[in-house]
Amino acid sequence: MSEAVKRALVAEALADGFVSVGVCRPDALPDLAARLETFVAEGRHGQMTWMGERMGWRGDAAALWPAARSVVMLAESYAPLHDPLAVLKQRDRGAVSVYAQGRDYHDIVKKRLKRVARWLIEAVEKGGYRSRQTGKWVALDAGPRPEVKVFVDTAPVMEKPLAQAAGLGWQGKHTNLLSRDFGNWVFLGAIFTTLDLPVDPPEAEHCGSCTACLDICPTAAFPAPFQLDARRCISYLTIEHAGPVDEELRALMGNRIYGCDDCLAVCPWNKFAVAASDMRYHGDGALEAPRLAELAALDDAAFRALFSGSPVKRIGRDRFVRNVCYAIGNSGDPALLPAVSGLVGDEDDTVADAARWAVMRLTGE
Template identity: 60%
Template sequence: MDQRLKAKLIERALAEGFSACRICRPTDVAHVADDLAGFLKQGHHGSMGWLAERSHWRGAPNVLWPEAKSVIMLAEEYGAGDQLEAPSSAGLVSVYARNKDYHDIVKKRLKRLARWLIAEAGGEVKVFVDTAPVPEKPLGQASGLGWQGKHTNLVSRELGSWFFLGSIFTTLDLPVDEAEVDHCGSCRACLDACPTDAFPAPHQIDARRCISYLTIEHKGPIDEELRAKLGNRIYGCDACLEVCPWNKFAREAKEIRYHARDDLVAPPLAELAALDDAAFRTKFSGSPIKRIGRGRFVRNVLYAIGNSGDQSLLEVARELCGDDEEVVADAARWAVERLRA
């Protein structure tokens, strides 16, 4: 095993724009299969059927690609500084989604680093960022990048909570790093901050109550019990990340394409509600928001309108009560009732 190659790899990763680079084995996360099985058995995955369908891979990275001997885990910061709030008449978009889609940016960076590794040392590689059945957070902890906090997200003593993960699987036998241990202690700030009580217990999440799941993955109407708890969050949620004390070490994103677009820091709800399909696609071209479609997005906007208490938005909601998409019309009727009340 070549420590010099590893040192050059880390140097190259940082030069490519990554914030940290660590290495583990595909077999270092043996606990994931049982953890995932328990998560699925309780139905905490909601409508994300793909988690169950590909659990045999997600639960065992060595099964996903048996020839792989090492997993290179990369972190990339996307922090937004203090731009974390918006007035009730404006929408609140999760920090990671306020500009370009990180999948494209991180994957291109991973591919450049992987090509360099092949040229430098040979072997075969596969790159993954979020969309493949890879247990990135457990691998991140096994590699020493950070640990899975009580909110189940990865936390780093050097980077805080605001960072993306990517991985390079390789047939090269590289020196590994020591796994990170839990540094949450008795803190439960993330659990207490969740507006919908989505954490049945520390280190467990019920996606069916998670605002990120509800506003992005859930396709139909959201349960009325939860609508009022969404506040003005129209795409994703950062509540549990924002309060983590380890974010005192977080830094603003170096990558300019992660910096928030001016029109997505506090976008007026009235303007967003008026988007038809063509306007929605144009506005969110190159954004992760585009993938949920106009119907789901305007549904979220109307829930925010209903929660705003802003009577000037009553007519905006009323005009959408007859929308062609029933999920939008249902949300509009609810918003009208809320504002009237």
Template identity: 55%
Template sequence: MTTSISELSPPKDFGAIKDEIRAEALSLGFSTCGFADAAAAWPNGDWLKAFVEAERHGDMGWMEETLERRSHPTAMWTEAKSAVVLGVNYGPDIDPLEQLARTDNAAISVYAQGDDYHDLVKKRLKVLAGWMHRRFGNDVKVFVDTAPLMEKPLAQRAGLGWQGKHTNLVSRQFGSWLFLGSVLTTLELPPDAPEIDHCGKCSACLDICPTNAFPAPRQLDARRCISYLTIELSGPIPTEFRAALGNRIYGCDDCLAVCPWNKFATLSNEAKLQARAALKQPSLAELARLDDAEFRAFFSKNPIKRIGRDRFVRNVLYAIGNSGDAGLMAVVEPLLRDPAPVVRGAAAWAARRLVGEAAAALRGVEDDPDVLVEWEILPPAGEVSP
């Protein structure tokens, strides 16, 4: 940043500097703040390399392209000395697992039920970083998870929590519900004590996964993860996973929601990001009817907007196919003639799930090979490959 240094005289005591930064962060709406040595050695780069070499990142080619920059915080910025790691509470007001029982409604991941957290967190980070630069004269750079910085191991080093067996950060104060962001700085601040692992023998997050996406504790095969399948994957979702989607149309909170540490979480924090009422459990039928313009308007300033209408409606149709409600054929049938092949294919699958071979009468002229395949397959209900 190039803003001028304030005339304010910064304190000499590093403890006082940390206290000031933490107080400023909390005043800006962050829920928690910790400090880590940005230059210290760590093994996380090797773990990420092994993840990519095993091809568990699926179609997320950007992870391979940015592998070197993700290997260590100083690979992003060689001058970085310290990391100020921030968390924003987004804990839900109700148990997300409850929405899975309402199969006529959509289950949207908690983090995507409000405004896009990337924008909200980044704005706060920029304000904090600007204040730090003016107050202490240091250079700063801000990062949210759109940048190639491994924020979860950095947060553990800063004492915010630990990486649970589901690979996500777990906090004793906020459970599994923290958005993370970081300010790297040239200030050499003493690090906070790192958090230790408190998972013990618990395996609830591994056991609940609908698609068996965890080969082992703290290992994720993204290719099997519902969040990856519904958000990152652009084509048809493999048939072996579709029944396991249930009514999850964007992301999956099962491994987060089942974590026992959530019962200690502070969910009434005033700094918590708020969900939109319309996204807490919307109707599958209403979502399936959205055209492109309506989709963009409905998800304005929301992260779901980034995947586009076609991929989103694909997800909705899989959920409709899992609903068992043949009455939803009223919204499925028009989508059998949608311009997007991925939508037509999902509609064909949903139709066959809902009315079986009777759906064949609705089949029109089709020349897309992926859609033609959909008319020939009907996986048994509940089938998920081991």
């Protein structure tokens, strides 16, 4: 039964909008715990203390839920409709990572995962399912009701290594998952289940001699291919890092105010990128190149209203405006001086510090 169930599950997930599906065992990554421990021991996780917590689960998917027999990994595309690097030349505008320009992916992917998981439970329990293509009933050998758990980036699950173990793609030199079939613009989700499903062979690495992702990084956040030091990564600095950013790194952040897409955008495998199945990821275009002067004026209420339903909302007004001040300081545009001058007395010390730094950069004083 398991082979037929897996074929049906893959077909259902692809029909529901996922671009790739694969299966691995929860214990498919015996060396993961040691790699994670080394990463944390070297301090490369920065302020992300949660990476050191529950490390036993994060480093071993089998320990997270011992009853699970299979991990179904799924990828969903959010490939952009525009060149994400173009906004970096517009110094009076802010660069927001592609994934955050629309609806929060946690909401969309998790709902889709839950639909697929419910389908799996019902198909096994009822001994069949109704085909989307033909509308006809397809019989399966009935079995006991399987248990499932779904995860999208909020639990101690290492999605990228598991996705490689399940054959979806490989972790490139930029440490993100990429594929010869869909590039690297994907979100990952996992369905843990008590069903014993056939596994897929793990994917091999196909980066070859290419170093485009390493060469473009503004802050040299990759100590070596396939290694990341989050403390220098602009995505980490703009999203996870609390308090002032080191001045050396501020000057390298350019106008990136939430995340960074440079290493993703230059990957040659994106020539095979698959269009996003859900247009909500693209948003209404308002965050494709927002004006820095307008963002600097946001108070807490305006920030919450602008980013309602967006991943950006998670970092809060103060951290976001701090990033905007750094971008204004890097703009070299004296016309933005009024936008940042009023923030030197901001109630938040980090915002005030960032504003003073920006004023100094723009005036030389």
